[in-house]
Amino acid sequence: MSTEKLRIAIQKSGRLNEDSLKILKDAGVSIDNGKEQLKASARNFPLEVMYLRNGDIPQYLRDGVVDAAIIGENVLIEKGKDIIRGEKLGFSKCRVSLAVPKSMKYKGLQDLDGKKIATSYPNTVNDFLKEKGITADLHIINGSVEIAPNIGLADGICDIVSSGSTLFKNNLKEVEVMLKSEAVLAISPEISEERKAILEKLQFRFKSVLNARTSKYILLNAPNENLEKIIKLLPGMRSPTVLPLAEEGWSSIHTVINEERFWEVIDELKNNGAEGILVAPIEKMVL
Numbered sequence: 001m002s003t004e005k006l007r008i009a010i011q012k013s014g015r016l017n018e019d020s021l022k023i024l025k026d027a028g029v030s031i032d033n034g035k036e037q038l039k040a041s042a043r044n045f046p047l048e049v050m051y052l053r054n055g056d057i058p059q060y061l062r063d064g065v066v067d068a069a070i071i072g073e074n075v076l077i078e079k080g081k082d083i084i085r086g087e088k089l090g091f092s093k094c095r096v097s098l099a100v101p102k103s104m105k106y107k108g109l110q111d112l113d114g115k116k117i118a119t120s121y122p123n124t125v126n127d128f129l130k131e132k133g134i135t136a137d138l139h140i141i142n143g144s145v146e147i148a149p150n151i152g153l154a155d156g157i158c159d160i161v162s163s164g165s166t167l168f169k170n171n172l173k174e175v176e177v178m179l180k181s182e183a184v185l186a187i188s189p190e191i192s193e194e195r196k197a198i199l200e201k202l203q204f205r206f207k208s209v210l211n212a213r214t215s216k217y218i219l220l221n222a223p224n225e226n227l228e229k230i231i232k233l234l235p236g237m238r239s240p241t242v243l244p245l246a247e248e249g250w251s252s253i254h255t256v257i258n259e260e261r262f263w264e265v266i267d268e269l270k271n272n273g274a275e276g277i278l279v280a281p282i283e284k285m286v287l
């Protein structure tokens with residue numbers, strides 16, 4: 001048997017750390033915890049985890065020092081265009097935006113021409129502004145970017161926005177969304193065939209976990225005369241299971257549904273006589 005292990009990087013600490021460990025755990029990979037060691041092995045899967053800074057990961061992938069990573073898509077756009085982008089992982093959702101002081105009368109991007117913009121994402125801003133024919137003077141800083149306009153360091157900023165509360169607290173307003181981001185699986189262009197085979201197994205497990213996270217198992221009782229209408233609202237994986245109830249004229253319907261879709265159709269289900277509706281989480285889902 002091969003002794004080869006897949007080397008995967010995850011963020012050492014910060015916004016991505018917890019959810020990255022969670023998706024590995026949900027995929028059945030048990031890691032002997034050792035965050036202090038910066039490197040840990042999985043007990044039951046040929047995997048080695050390296051705990052690294054998010055911003056350093058593209059270089060490690062490029063050099064082939066790690067085979068794969070869980071990283072913010074925005075970081076790949078900023079400095080990892082040559083890195084292979086795999087599945088989106090559904091967490092750490094944010095956007096990278098331009099913001100200006102609330103008091104500024106902003107009419108459009110031309111208002112930023114020749115202005116000073118503070119950011120930790122110079123390539124992203126440059127690419128965006130260049131395409132629109134705007135030239136700005138970039139001031140590169142690594143953190144607390146939102147404070148820059150208040151201390152006279154810049155006229156505007158480009159940074160990550162999620163709830164918008166950091167902008168609000170610093171008297172800034174979001175004026176352009178440059179890109180949307182979430183955590184993704186990133187893959188080294190240098191990955192060996194043998195490790196790629198291990199990665200494919202992990203990707204399969206991630207997909208099962210992600211499918212399950214967005215789906216719910218639903219059970220409900222419905223009068224037989226409305227079965228057809230209700231089934232139309234609940235297509236399921238192939239089609240719903242329909243079982244007769246002990247009470248004549250009624251059936252029980254079991255199916256899998258996307259959670260958002262469930263909330264969209266709930267009123268129609270009720271209007272068609274559905275009752276005793278149960279919604280249960282799904283552990284894993286293999287399509």
Ligand SMILES: Nc1ncnc2c1ncn2[C@@H]1O[C@H](COP(=O)(O)OP(=O)(O)OP(=O)(O)O)[C@@H](O)[C@H]1O
Nearest residue numbers: 014015016053054055072073074092093094160162
């Ligand atoms: N407020 C937020 N809401 C949602 N996602 C975010 C938010 N801030 C950052 N992110 C996402 O999480 C990633 C990591 O952010 P975090 O602030 O933890 O680390 P960092 O300081 O950018 O990186 P490093 O690990 O190099 O120190 C970002 O690249 C982005 O994709």
Ligand SMILES: O=P(O)(O)OC[C@H]1O[C@H](OP(=O)(O)OP(=O)(O)O)[C@H](O)[C@@H]1O
Nearest residue numbers: 143144159160161162163164165166167
């Ligand atoms: O729109 P919001 O929900 O307020 O989130 C946006 C803020 O979150 C991130 O900072 P973080 O808290 O990660 O601190 P950091 O600058 O130390 O990375 C980002 O750099 C923004 O400042």
Ligand SMILES: [Mg+2]
Nearest residue numbers: 014015143160
């Ligand atoms: Mg941050």
